[in-house]
Amino acid sequence: xxxxxxxxxxxxxxxxxxxxxxxxxxxxxxxxxxxxxxxxxxxxxxxxxxxxxxxxxxxxxxxxxxxxxxxxxxxxxxxxxxxxxxxxxxxxxxxxxxxxxxxxxxxxxxxxxxxxxxxxxxxxxxxxxxxxxxxxxxxxxxxxxxxxxxxxxxxxxxxxxxxxxxxxxxxxxxxxxxxxxxxxxxxxxxxxxxxxxxxxxxxxxxxxxxxxxxxxxxxxxxxxxxxxxxxxxxxxxxxxxxxxxxxxxxxxxxxxxxxxxxxxxxxxxxxxxxxxxxxxxxxxxxxxxxxxxxxxxxxxxxxxxxxxxxxxxxxxxxxxxxxxxxxxxxxxxxxxxxxxxxxxxxxxxxxxxxxxxxxxxxxxxxxxxxxxxxxxxxxxxxxxxxxxxxxx
Amino acid sequence: xxxxxxxxxxxxxxxxxxxxxxxxxxxxxxxxxxxxxxxxxxxxxxxxxxxxxxxxxxxxxxxxxxxxxxxxxxxxxxxxxxxxxxxxxxxxxxxxxxxxxxxxxxxxxxxxxxxxxxxxxxxxxxxxxxxxxxxxxxxxxxxxxxxxxxxxxxxxxxxxxxxxxxxxxxxxxxxxxxxxxxxxxxxxxxxxxxxxxxxxxxxxxxxxxxxxxxxxxxxxxxxxxxxxxxxxxxxxxxxxxxxxxxxxxxxxxxxxxxxxxxxxxxxxxxxxxxxxxxxxxxxxxxxxxxxxxxxxxxxxxxxxx
Numbered sequence: 001x002x003x004x005x006x007x008x009x010x011x012x013x014x015x016x017x018x019x020x021x022x023x024x025x026x027x028x029x030x031x032x033x034x035x036x037x038x039x040x041x042x043x044x045x046x047x048x049x050x051x052x053x054x055x056x057x058x059x060x061x062x063x064x065x066x067x068x069x070x071x072x073x074x075x076x077x078x079x080x081x082x083x084x085x086x087x088x089x090x091x092x093x094x095x096x097x098x099x100x101x102x103x104x105x106x107x108x109x110x111x112x113x114x115x116x117x118x119x120x121x122x123x124x125x126x127x128x129x130x131x132x133x134x135x136x137x138x139x140x141x142x143x144x145x146x147x148x149x150x151x152x153x154x155x156x157x158x159x160x161x162x163x164x165x166x167x168x169x170x171x172x173x174x175x176x177x178x179x180x181x182x183x184x185x186x187x188x189x190x191x192x193x194x195x196x197x198x199x200x201x202x203x204x205x206x207x208x209x210x211x212x213x214x215x216x217x218x219x220x221x222x223x224x225x226x227x228x229x230x231x232x233x234x235x236x237x238x239x240x241x242x243x244x245x246x247x248x249x250x251x252x253x254x255x256x257x258x259x260x261x262x263x264x265x266x267x268x269x270x271x272x273x274x275x276x277x278x279x280x281x282x283x284x285x286x287x288x289x290x291x292x293x294x295x296x297x298x299x300x301x302x303x304x305x306x307x308x309x310x311x312x313x314x315x316x317x318x319x320x321x322x323x324x325x326x327x328x329x330x331x332x333x334x335x336x337x338x339x340x341x342x343x344x345x346x347x348x349x350x351x352x353x354x355x356x357x358x359x360x361x362x363x364x365x366x367x368x369x370x371x372x373x374x375x376x377x378x379x380x381x382x383x384x385x386x387x388x389x390x391x392x
Numbered sequence: 393x394x395x396x397x398x399x400x401x402x403x404x405x406x407x408x409x410x411x412x413x414x415x416x417x418x419x420x421x422x423x424x425x426x427x428x429x430x431x432x433x434x435x436x437x438x439x440x441x442x443x444x445x446x447x448x449x450x451x452x453x454x455x456x457x458x459x460x461x462x463x464x465x466x467x468x469x470x471x472x473x474x475x476x477x478x479x480x481x482x483x484x485x486x487x488x489x490x491x492x493x494x495x496x497x498x499x500x501x502x503x504x505x506x507x508x509x510x511x512x513x514x515x516x517x518x519x520x521x522x523x524x525x526x527x528x529x530x531x532x533x534x535x536x537x538x539x540x541x542x543x544x545x546x547x548x549x550x551x552x553x554x555x556x557x558x559x560x561x562x563x564x565x566x567x568x569x570x571x572x573x574x575x576x577x578x579x580x581x582x583x584x585x586x587x588x589x590x591x592x593x594x595x596x597x598x599x600x601x602x603x604x605x606x607x608x609x610x611x612x613x614x615x616x617x618x619x620x621x622x623x624x625x626x627x628x629x630x631x632x633x634x635x636x637x638x639x640x641x642x643x644x645x646x647x648x649x650x651x652x653x654x655x656x657x658x659x660x661x662x663x664x665x666x667x668x669x670x671x672x673x674x675x676x677x678x679x680x681x682x683x684x685x686x687x688x689x690x691x692x693x694x695x696x697x
Contacts, residue, residue, distance in 0.1 A: 080596075082596055082599075101599070101604075102600050103599045103600070103601075103602045103604050104602075107600075108601065109596075109597075109600045111593055111596070111597055113591070113593055115591070115597035116597075117594060117597070117598075118594075119616055128598070128601050128611075129601030129603075132601060132607075133602060177600075180602070
């Protein structure tokens with residue numbers, strides 16, 4: 001028991017160390033495994049993917065995130081070979097993929113619908129790709145066994161797909177796509193059909209698996225939490241273009257545009273006018289409050305220009321007591337609605353001008369003398385380093 | 393409780409109506425045919441004996457039963473009479489026709505299922521369209537095409553492909569052509585419905601796992617269309633075995649099919665009893681493969697559970 005725990009701990013430490021230092025995209029000496037170069041895909045008049053250039057590195061867990069119809073699935077299907085780019089170049093490990101049919105590409109895909117062969121049992125489904133490679137039978141059996149162990153379905157080898165639960169089918173699909181040890185595993189909304197709890201568990205399993213196998217994973221998802229959880233880097237797509245490509249924390253803390261700030265998590269957007277740019281500090285005023293505003297973020301527009309302060313609900317503070325006279329970053333308002341989530345309280349505060357701010361606070365109500373209640377007059381404040389300035 | 397009873401009764405009515413229909417229009421006539429097959433020919437009206445006379449009570453029934461015999465079956469199953477040969481020949485012709493139908497029908501159904509969604513209803517309509525003309529007229533039309541001075545021979549001779557007309561009409565080849573032509577919709581429609589349901593992502597998955605398209609057809613598409621193949625084959629094979637019109641119009645004197653033998657026995661030899669025995673045996677010949685097929689399906693279904 002002790003040994004197992006020690007081994008687990010050692011493994012955790014290695015993973016932690018690798019995860020902390022893993023950033024090949026910052027290292028100019030690294031060659032990317034997958035390169036999209038000015039890739040365009042049109043379907044008739046509709047441009048699904050518009051001039052996308054993107055590098056993905058070996059061992060990276062990369063997420064394509066965006067609303068449905070944003071082109072993320074098309075981008076993945078071009079890599080799998082089901083669609084050919086209308087223009088642009090797509091290379092994998094230096095090899096141009098133009099004209100290479102799907103059955104000759106060293107990538108495998110886990111389909112959103114799983115696409116398990118209904119007339120084959122679990123073992124035959126997993127062995128299907130291996131048989132195409134003319135692998136000796138003994139090796140196939142061994143690999144199938146290994147895959148079944150990996151996804152914990154040893155007892156289900158002889159079952160047909162329709163005899164399995166949704167979660168089991170998902171694992172068969174994963175095992176089948178991993179069986180050939182592809183250079184890149186493509187995951188198309190892999191967890192979409194699972195319920196929330198199972199989905200969250202599976203996200204962590206996927207991360208461990210990717211780490212252990214040392215493979216490159218490319219996941220397509222519309223679920224921003226899923227992308228944030230699993231990915232080393234996220235590419236946010238909208239209307240066929242890449243809006244931002246960054247690690248999850250940067251996307252959340254330093255969103256590039258209003259669209260991303262709004263798409264990833266909850267955000268309050270405060271339209272303001274810049275009054276002074278003082279290096280790392282920007283001073284602003286806004287029509288929605290009389291108090292001056294200060295944000296610890298360099299400004300891209302000159303004084304007099306417009307900028308938008310983006311602040312996450314959890315970075316706003318809420319109080320029943322007014323702050324000292326002349327304080328900065330203060331909004332006065334009334335509680336308009338309260339959402340009780342168990343671990344969090346969400347307050348919707350209506351300001352005098354009618355705009356509403358979302359404020360979330362850890363639920364400490366047992367320790368608070370008087371909880372905030374409906375129609376209370378409240379003051380919302382934030383620290384200068386809590387917000388970012390957006391100009392796009 | 394009362395509600396449940398009401399509901400139960402409603403369900404029984406729904407189930408009972410088609411079964412009563414089958415009972416009245418299939419089982420009852422079959423029993424009459426079966427009774428006649430156990431009787432003997434007589435020169436009378438009706439031309440068979442014994443007749444069941446219920447006015448004599450129990451004695452009448454016993455007399456009737458003692459008059460029945462399986463003699464006609466002995467006659468039909470006797471090798472010196474051509475019936476066994478006709479059964480065999482019918483089964484062979486029907487089997488070969490079914491195979492040809494499958495070879496012709498599968499590509500058609502496959503093409504339909506892969507055609508753009510918007511034109512699929514039109515294609516379906518075109519498959520069903522021949523039904524709007526009488527079956528008999530369509531078979532007659534083939535005489536005009538296949539006869540020595542028919543369209544086909546004239547066309548081929550005009551093109552210089554042949555010098556003398558091909559002997560097609562009044563041969564088994566004409567029967568095959570007739571059966572394949574007439575039964576094609578019965579093969580295409582179940583195949584289409586099986587192929588149309590096929591999830592194309594499965595083929596993408598096969599390609600993704602390294603399987604080229606032709607191989608994917610045999611590994612994925614074909615196995616998954618087997619229910620359609622079986623349904624189409626049964627729908628064509630069963631009526632083809634008993635087919636009478638096509639061999640009669642297009643076949644020659646040496647085309648031996650049980651439907652034709654039955655017709656001759658009934659109309660030319662005027663033997664109601666022997667033709668009834670032929671009909672009952674034909675039914676048995678056809679019921680056996682259906683039952684076997686259903687058994688296999690049932691077993692697969694249960695294995696699937």
